[in-house]
Amino acid sequence: MRDFYKAILLLIITTPIVLAQKLPKRKELLKAMTTANAYFMNKWPEVGKPIVGKDRTRPSNIWTRGVYYEGLMALYQLHPQKEYLEYALSWGEAHKWGLRNGITTRNGDDQCCGQTYIDLYLMDKKEERIRDIKACMDNMVNSPKEDDWWWVDALQMAMPVFAKLGVLYNDNRYYEKMYQMYMFTKTHHGDKGLYNPAEGLWWRDKDFDPPYKTPKGNNCYWSRGNGWVVAALVRVLDIMPKNAPHRDEYQKTYLEMMHALVPLQRSDGFWNVSLTDEDDFGGKELTGTALFVYGMAWGIRTGLLEKKIYLPIVAKATNAMLKDCVHPSGFLGWVQGTGKEPKDGQPLSYDKQPDYEDFGLGCFLLAGTEVAKL
Numbered sequence: 235m236r237d238f239y240k241a242i243l244l245l246i247i248t249t250p251i252v253l254a255q256k257l258p259k260r261k262e263l264l265k266a267m268t269t270a271n272a273y274f275m276n277k278w279p280e281v282g283k284p285i286v287g288k289d290r291t292r293p294s295n296i297w298t299r300g301v302y303y304e305g306l307m308a309l310y311q312l313h314p315q316k317e318y319l320e321y322a323l324s325w326g327e328a329h330k331w332g333l334r335n336g337i338t339t340r341n342g343d344d345q346c347c348g349q350t351y352i353d354l355y356l357m358d359k360k361e362e363r364i365r366d367i368k369a370c371m372d373n374m375v376n377s378p379k380e381d382d383w384w385w386v387d388a389l390q391m392a393m394p395v396f397a398k399l400g401v402l403y404n405d406n407r408y409y410e411k412m413y414q415m416y417m418f419t420k421t422h423h424g425d426k427g428l429y430n431p432a433e434g435l436w437w438r439d440k441d442f443d444p445p446y447k448t449p450k451g452n453n454c455y456w457s458r459g460n461g462w463v464v465a466a467l468v469r470v471l472d473i474m475p476k477n478a479p480h481r482d483e484y485q486k487t488y489l490e491m492m493h494a495l496v497p498l499q500r501s502d503g504f505w506n507v508s509l510t511d512e513d514d515f516g517g518k519e520l521t522g523t524a525l526f527v528y529g530m531a532w533g534i535r536t537g538l539l540e541k542k543i544y545l546p547i548v549a550k551a552t553n554a555m556l557k558d559c560v561h562p563s564g565f566l567g568w569v570q571g572t573g574k575e576p577k578d579g580q581p582l583s584y585d586k587q588p589d590y591e592d593f594g595l596g597c598f599l600l601a602g603t604e605v606a607k608l
Contacts, residue, residue: 255503255549258556260606266560267309267602273564274302274595275321282328287572288589295329297391298572300346302592305599307353312603319357326351331362337369340379342388345370348395349469352402371399375411383419385439385574386428386459389466397473406479412470413480420487429487434494435509436463438574448511455509456575461525464491465600468532485538488529492539495526499547503554504568508576515576518568520559521594524601527551531604545608552605555598558584569594 257263285292285299292298303322310318331351334344348367355363374382383389393412400408421427424440430453437443438459448454467488474481498509504523508514530548533539559567561584571579571588579588588594 255546255553257545257549257605257608258553262556263552263602263606264313266556267599267606268313269562269564270560270566270595270598271306271309271318271564274592275317278592281321281325285590285592293329293334294325295332295347296334297343297346297387298590298593299325300349300391301596302599303347303350303596305596305603307350308603309599312606322350322354326354326363331364332366333370337366338373339370340374340382342383342391345395346391349398352395352398356402367395368399371395371408374415375407380411380414380418381423383415384423386419386436387438387462389416389419390462390469393466394469394473397470397478400478401473401475409474409479413483417483431490434490436460442575448508448514450511450513452510454511454514454575457505457507457509457519457522458525458570459574460491460495460509461522461529461597464488464529465525465597467491468529472532472536488533489538492530492533492544495530496543496547499551502558503550503552504558505551507570507580507582515580517582518554518558519570519582520555520566520568521570521597523551523555524594524597527555527601528597528604531601531608535604535607548605548608552601555601559598566591566594566598 282294285294285296303325306318306322310322329347333339333347335341339345345367348370351363351367383392393416396408396412400406400412419427420429424437424443428437428439430437433453433455435453435455436459437454438456442454442456444453446454467484470484471481471488495505499505500512502518504518505526506512506514506516507519507522508516527548530539530544534541534544534548559569561567567584567586568582569588569591570582572590573579
């Protein structure tokens with residue numbers, strides 16, 4: 235399999251059409267991000283207002299909004315604007331820095347908000363900002379249970395919280411618990427774990443383990459599900475110190491995924507919703523593509539990925555998102571709504587409104603800010 239990837243990478247290096255595109259100018263990228271963010275902030279002036287979706291109403295400290303604030307905080311670091319910080323602070327205050335289902339929850343979807351809570355605590359160490367998220371994660375650390383992350387999305391929602399607390403308190407217990415839970419997901423959930431090392435990709439959950447196949451008879455790997463894992467690994471590697479326990483495991487899997495994604499990029503720059511089968515609701519999709527761009531751009535910047543191979547891939551995908559997804563108003567098209575597999579939220583289009591648009595923007599901001607750093 236390693237020789238296969240090497241052959242593919244060599245093909246990319248020697249293919250002029252792939253090398254033709256360059257990164258967008260930083261000014262153009264920043265304009266797209268600020269316009270998209272302004273659209274959202276204007277649409278949601280009440281940060282504590284519940285989100286009414288297609289089948290239920292959820293509080294606005296759920297994972298979809300948590301991912302948005304991850305992106306907003308990244309944008310704030312790149313382009314500090316007072317209104318961005320105030321918007322994030324108002325959100326935390328509106329929820330009294332709490333989690334959906336309280337401090338006893340073990341659900342990563344509830345814990346995602348803690349990533350931003352901790353970031354805001356580090357700017358101004360008011361104890362109420364970190365009290366509930368620390369208590370929640372301490373409950374996890376002090377429990378022998380390690381099978382909570384049965385779907386791969388949870389890795390992105392919760393792993394960075396453990397990593398941030400590990401750094402903040404210089405406490406390896408957070409790293410160890412994160413590793414135990416991560417490895418259970420990787421090697422035990424489903425048949426033999428949700429990660430397939432032979433292909434360098436993850437099944438979203440046990441429902442997609444073989445014998446489940448796509449229409450072409452391929453293993454079914456959901457783009458955004460794999461994107462969540464990429465984001466989890468990138469954020470954890472970016473947060474943890476170089477000598478933190480188990481760092482090598484996360485980096486190894488990250489590199490395997492990066493290599494696996496190279497030959498799966500579409501000719502238009504996007505990745506299909508179903509990564510290995512264009513007939514399984516193939517087509518443009520922003521969230522998975524943005525998360526892969528985020529991961530690759532970070533890898534280029536930190537020296538883990540070879541620039542001459544990955545920069546053209548990142549440039550092609552970033553230009554595709556700017557050209558095909560960003561409306562003049564800031565609305566983002568080609569965003570797959572909530573779900574767990576390629577068919578959910580279909581069909582997609584430039585104008586279609588997803589059931590939740592906050593996390594799509596968060597993915598776009600994470601990608602854009604990382605590309606801007608290049």
